[in-house]
Amino acid sequence: MELLSAENVVAVATAVAGIVASAVMVWYERRVPRRKRIGYRVQMDNPIGDDVASGRANVRVGLFDEAPGMHQATLVLLRIENDGSQGIGHDDYTSRELHGLTAVFTDRSIRGVSVTQPPGTDHLMSHFTPHAGFGYDNGGNTLRIPRVPLNRGEHFKVLVLLSGGDVGCDIRLIGGIRDGEVHPNRSATPDDKPPLFSRAARLITIMLTVSVLTLSTIVVFRDDSPPPLGCEQGTLTVTGSTAFAPVVRDLAKEYEKDCEGSDITVEARGSSAGVGELAALEGESRSKQASMIAFHDGASKRAGTSLTPHSIALSVFALVVNDSLKLPQGLSLADVRRIYAGDVKYWDELNPDLPHWRVVLVSRDADSGTRQVFQDQVLDGAWEGVPSTSLDCDIQTDRSAPVRCELDSTEEVLEKVAEIRGAIGYSELNLATAQKNLTRVPLDGATASVAAIEKEPDPYPYFGVEYAYTYGDPRGGSLAGSFLDYIGDSGETVIRSHDHVPCTAPEGDRLCRDTT
Template sequence: MEWLSAENVVAVGTAVIGVVASAVMVWYERRVPRRKRIGYRVQMDNPIGDDVRSGRANVRLGLFDETPGMTDATLVLLRIENDGSQSIAGDDYTSRERHGLTAVFTDRTIRGVSVTQPPGTDHLMDHFTPAAGLSYEDGVLRIPRVPLNRGEHFKLLVLLSGGDVGREIRLIGGLRDGEVSPNRSTTPDDQPPLFSRAARLITVLLTVCVVTLALIVVLRDDTPRPVGCETGTLTVTGSTAFEPVMRELAEKYQEDCEGSTIVVDPHGSTAGVRELAAVGAKSKAGSPPVVALSDGPKPSGLPQLRENRVAVSVFALVVNDDIPVRNLSLTDVRRLYRGEIRNWKQLGGPDRPVLLVSRDANSGTRQVFQRRVLGRGEIANSSLDCVHKDDPTAPVVRCELDSTDQVLSTVAKLPGAIGYSELNSATGFTGLHKLSLDGHTPSVEDLEHGTSDYPYREIEYAYTYGQPPADSLASSFLSYISRGSGQDVIRTHGHLPCGTPVGLRICGDG
């Protein structure tokens, strides 16, 4: 279904994610209380004394060197900020003392404290007074109840002694409907993330969806299908001699017309035509999606089948290379297939018994041979292995095979064997050669140029059960066969398309 295309799925998915994300955020804003939070982090913890317990000895000058008690001194820079979603007032601190927060420097003693604030927050300094609770004792620093707007911060530079760097530093305190907790930053003065992890995840997900949709739209092939293309499934049956042509035509049509499936399943001309008639008789939806190819016209008694003349096919008699004969008269061919000539020496060849390798009764190639060359049916089958007579009264060995390839392989393998095949299939087959008839070489070119009366040829018919709908795959495929690239394929396989001027004349003559 076209609405299930990749771009539509991504677009709908993006919209759904956006709607769900918006709904979740609205629900979160309404149902989840907005929390107050103070975050803190240690931005510096460095030794300035000459005690090497920290593993980092120092060189000091001035006050750092002259002031007593600096041997094991350290400097700590502590940043305290409002990284929550609401402003914090002085009465939001839950401590029962005057101060709001307590910083504890484990195993160290505070020697001095300096408070700094960023530009534009001078009002904060009014809160850092002893009266407001600013004081220290041993390793404990008491911090006043400093009101902080969202994102505001201050820093405490603390001079300590008596302990090593890296010892635990904690900020203790509480907030009404909030918390005090450590936070992180990649650089000392970075602000905490503006968006929460969930918001960032949703943003990334939506961005990926939008980019994917854009790529699909940009990279997809919007080339319209060729005019006349149809979708669906079509079965092509019938002639095995015309099978290579149908397979290539089916492949090319499917390449040109996306969404079409053409199954080529040949069983012989007569079998294919009768199969089409049977399927059509059972169909309750009009013309079924089946096309039957036939070497020659359909059998009588099938008025429902509608014919389409596709091409002129040329066939050839083939003989094993052990037999040097290159030309036979029609009279000699008929005598051979009546069993009157039993040995090739009767035709000037070697002393070899004649082996007639034929097709089964459903074969269109055989029917054309009987109609165009013999003028009658072949004699009875007398052998299963094409070598020995199963009927001792039969004049010659004659066997029947199911396909053109089987006939060619058998003729090429058995000395003295003769058979028949579609011309292009026999061309290039090793172990056998083609025969001329009454001096006329089997050739599509000679036939097209009007210089040959070669008799073993026939029109290739494509049959449908009734008239298929104009917008059906069967109708489209038949049109494809009769034009441009379809005719090129037919000609490549050694057939003369009926759509050409010469082919039209020959196909019209029948």
């Protein structure tokens, strides 16, 4: 082994650079004056009202259904804090207006505001009065925040009731601080404890120096026996889509078999839930962020800019009914939209030749990407119009017409449709094919199949791209990046065995790009 190899020289140079950076950090901490800063961050941005999902159950709030102007009601919790090293006084705000800061809630209207403060800061609340400029215009999207004096580490929170826009719309805090700044932050400190910058900086310096020296020692004296080409060791959690989970489990098994030392856990929680879990890693270490991949049926509307999508495969989905319901000609898209709008309560209302059975809609929950693709492509962007009437579509106790329930996984939907006469649901194609006691329904005369979506100019309408989301771009040498490369290079056979079209195949590349 050559001690002066290029790899070892780079490692030692990195160690030296780390020590120098540590020394500069200590000098800066002790010698350079710190600026005044006000930081802010959104700690909650949640929808409220009917059909708001809470865990695995459907919570039906109903509080704002009849209130004027409360369409798409949301609650936002905004934390504003002095995260600098100096106190901020009344005269430090540079606004020409009476108030000091302005919170802007893009595309939403303010309906109510409440201010909270941590224990020991009772003096803060006295500033939140109209005489100090605090308030908002009813129906407007800007909140005027007074010139609140804040000692180092102090904060307050503003709970805002909004309407007229979805969660995730841009929220900004505008204003100026003399000799300082107002900025979004990502503080990972406990909620009511101010960060101790000086001690933390020294601790980080020591840890950085020790880590870099250790890395240098390991690289110089380690065994150079190379692992298999492209393989990485470590642990990886793959979450998200229940429909695509069987494919991911098979891909993970193949990777673990080829790459010793890798441990990939597949936890299917639903597409949106998986993407939300990945997005929640904001503020965590890069290694923590790189330890998870979330699969989503179709493009996620809640991914934000911090998550990176990777198109993996084109998935075919199918509408299915209990096999006691005979629909030899299938359904038109117009028929399906009438059924899911609640316009058809009994099957013979759709066709006199059908039995007088109640329509039973077995749906996925709001976190489902399969449901999102169904609404976008089959219902032409509309939501399923029938409200949920029961937890499990028990037609013995639920006398509604039509009946509708929401379940947490594709497997549960298929099992329930297979049990109940008159039931209809939707599923990924391969899982639907394997389930007994149900029939796939042709749509506009086309039967669900991989071949059907390749037809031109009128392909089968119910399909979508399966995306793998990572936090930013996968780091070089990470298990997440290696696993995605493995899927693109070696996973085509596994993907095709589950009736999906790989996006890396020539025909798949065209279809995935056209569908994106």
